[in-house]
Amino acid sequence: MRIYLDNCSYNRPYDDQSQMRIHLETQAKLHIQDMIRKKQIELVTSYVLDFENSNNRSIQKRMAIEKFMKDYATLYVSNKHSDKFAEIADSIMETGVKEKDAYHVACALMAECDYFVTTDDRLLYCRPPGFTVVSPGKYLAGGLQSGCTANLTGVQYKISV
Numbered sequence: 001m002r003i004y005l006d007n008c009s010y011n012r013p014y015d016d017q018s019q020m021r022i023h024l025e026t027q028a029k030l031h032i033q034d035m036i037r038k039k040q041i042e043l044v045t046s047y048v049l050d051f052e053n054s055n056n057r058s059i060q061k062r063m064a065i066e067k068f069m070k071d072y073a074t075l076y077v078s079n080k081h082s083d084k085f086a087e088i089a090d091s092i093m094e095t096g097v098k099e100k101d102a103y104h105v106a107c108a109l110m111a112e113c114d115y116f117v118t119t120d121d122r123l124l125y126c127r128p129p130g131f132t133v134v135s136p137g138k139y140l141a142g143g144l145q146s147g148c149t150a151n152l153t154g155v156q157y158k159i160s161v
Contacts, residue, residue, distance in 0.1 A: 008120045029136040043069070044075045045073040046104070047079045050066075090102075115134055
């Protein structure tokens with residue numbers, strides 16, 4: 001099983017834990033990290049995650065996230081096929097997804113991930129063919145997802161990384 005955690009997921013443990021939803025998503029995300037450490041699931045990271053994390057104002061958070069990704073990623077998606085990323089991301093942005101998020105999804109698609117894990121509500125409604133977009137809790141519950149399906153037909157997503 002191959003998953004891609006977006007930047008929101010990595011930063012969830014640093015959010016205000018007094019809110020029930022955030023607390024539950026944090027616990028689920030930490031459990032997913034434990035599964036990654038135990039090699040029960042494969043972690044995919046990307047140049048987009050590196051870029052976004054490099055802009056984290058907290059050095060401590062940035063370094064902790066960077067270390068986890070470096071230590072446990074089984075596949076890294078580089079910007080080698082930037083033209084293909086742009087094509088995929090443009091199609092995803094037509095559904096209302098922001099540019100950087102569309103590039104995260106494009107990286108996950110190109111890496112042939114089974115799941116894209118996010119805490120971003122807008123992204124939870126982006127459901128391109130090939131994998132499932134879920135919250136950390138939904139991932140642990142078996143990947144069940146509700147919401148509308150994005151219309152991304154006509155785009156070929158398979159490419160070697």
